[in-house]
Amino acid sequence: xxxxxxxxxxxxxxxxxxxxxxxxxxxxxxxxxxxxxxxxxxxxxxxxxxxxxxxxxxxxxxxxxxxxxxxxxxxxxxxxxxxxxxxxxxxxxxxxxxxxxxxxxxxxxxxxxxxxxxxxxxxxxxxxxxxxxxxxxxxxxxxxxxxxxxxxxxxxx
Amino acid sequence: xxxxxxxxxxxxxxxxxxxxxxxxxxxxxxxxxxxxxxxxxxxxxxxxxxxxxxxxxxxxxxxxxxxxxxxxxxxxxxxxxxxxxxxxxxxxxxxxxxxxxxxxxxxxxxxxxxxxxxxxxxxxxxxxxxxxxxxxxxxxxxxxxxxxxxxxxxxxxxxxxxxxxxxxxxxxxxxxxxxxxxxxxxxxxxxxxxxxxxxxxxxxxxxxxxxxxxxxxxxxxxxxxxxxxxxxxxxxxxxxxxxxxxxxxxxxxxxxxxxxxxxxxxxxxxxxxxxxxxxxxxxxxxxxxxxxxxxxxxxxxxxxxxxxxxxxxxxxxxxxxxxxxxxxxxxxxxxx
Numbered sequence: 001x002x003x004x005x006x007x008x009x010x011x012x013x014x015x016x017x018x019x020x021x022x023x024x025x026x027x028x029x030x031x032x033x034x035x036x037x038x039x040x041x042x043x044x045x046x047x048x049x050x051x052x053x054x055x056x057x058x059x060x061x062x063x064x065x066x067x068x069x070x071x072x073x074x075x076x077x078x079x080x081x082x083x084x085x086x087x088x089x090x091x092x093x094x095x096x097x098x099x100x101x102x103x104x105x106x107x108x109x110x111x112x113x114x115x116x117x118x119x120x121x122x123x124x125x126x127x128x129x130x131x132x133x134x135x136x137x138x139x140x141x142x143x144x145x146x147x148x149x150x151x152x153x154x155x156x157x
Numbered sequence: 158x159x160x161x162x163x164x165x166x167x168x169x170x171x172x173x174x175x176x177x178x179x180x181x182x183x184x185x186x187x188x189x190x191x192x193x194x195x196x197x198x199x200x201x202x203x204x205x206x207x208x209x210x211x212x213x214x215x216x217x218x219x220x221x222x223x224x225x226x227x228x229x230x231x232x233x234x235x236x237x238x239x240x241x242x243x244x245x246x247x248x249x250x251x252x253x254x255x256x257x258x259x260x261x262x263x264x265x266x267x268x269x270x271x272x273x274x275x276x277x278x279x280x281x282x283x284x285x286x287x288x289x290x291x292x293x294x295x296x297x298x299x300x301x302x303x304x305x306x307x308x309x310x311x312x313x314x315x316x317x318x319x320x321x322x323x324x325x326x327x328x329x330x331x332x333x334x335x336x337x338x339x340x341x342x343x344x345x346x347x348x349x350x351x352x353x354x355x356x357x358x359x360x361x362x363x364x365x366x367x368x369x370x371x372x373x374x375x376x377x378x379x380x381x382x383x384x385x386x387x388x389x390x391x392x393x394x395x396x397x398x399x400x401x402x403x404x405x406x407x408x409x410x411x412x413x414x415x416x417x418x419x420x421x422x423x424x425x426x427x428x429x430x431x432x433x434x435x436x437x438x439x440x441x442x443x444x445x446x447x448x449x450x451x452x453x454x455x456x457x458x459x460x461x462x463x464x465x466x467x468x469x470x471x472x473x474x475x476x477x478x479x480x481x482x483x484x485x486x487x488x489x490x491x492x493x
Binding site: 093 | 204205206207300304305306307308309310311312313314315348349350355358362393396397400401404428
């Protein structure tokens, strides 16, 4: 057993030398550019809703997100979003378009297994975690917000 | 007859025919000319990735049978396996072929596992003609082992691209073609690699172990072979294997050491990260390209070492390390 651990430790050292690792700096720059561009497009869509369709700033948010989702689903369907994702990394994964891609790619992939067990059962395979932990995080943030309110800190509503 | 882990085939069973069928990305790679059939459509005109993979296998088997001049009734057994759960690609192909079927699983080592078993059956006169084959499909493997194919996740440079391809061969007691002289059955080796994006690194020690065992058992030096080729270690695994050989003072430089995962793609130009992987990688490169080179006189003796990582999505999610195995088959140029 000790021998095996020694071998593993030793091999780990050799592996480290050969593993190029993820190009973190390049990935960060790309994520910044791609993510920023997606947000810029989102901003432009929002402005368009405000200027041409008489939405106020708050109400324009929903149709903006809907348009971004539709664009993302479209590019997922024609097989482009995953290639973009390889280039952009977190830049394409973090915005709402990444969430739409996670849902639609799962739905597409499992379509061959039927609508109920395939699409329905697998659609949230990847996105499920986001929803679960998003809800859990929101719960704790709400508690913190409430406690701070009781103590009279922060604006509160 | 055996020596250590190595089985000798004194009757020298012959690979009388072989075939390789690949998908679009492999068809744009440097070995394109050697494949029997290239599909431009990743779905192969089927309605699911799984069916596409089956079609690859079936097509390769049919072409190999056709090339041998036999009919499927003339073949006694079909030995095959693949990466899909319950090896459905192979068993469903067997349903169509109607040849008595033995399903095997050795992940990407299946190509040489099935060939070694076929050679054993023929060498021991239990059969006169056996079909061996395996396949993999990029999208079906992505779906089963990683993420949906259209999901935009970023792969690290150490990741490998599963080959869309199938390879099949027919082993007979007599005939024209490369001779099978021996096979070394590998031990399962695990040096604690847990990251499924580090397949090459996980498998390299098993390849080194099997190659060493082969030379030790037969009391030969690696220079005995003009070519030693591993299945799908790709760039990182290949260089790690060289590091391990150097550390053990194993004279791998006596021979040419290549890797199928680096041969099937142009890894500088094609977006395949570290190189190819999958059952279809060593199968299509060996049965499509290497055997042709062997018969053309490029090599006299070769050793093909197919490497497999025996993980499942469940085991790596439960934090287990990746056990790996490598099986080697020694081939020699035969009658043309």
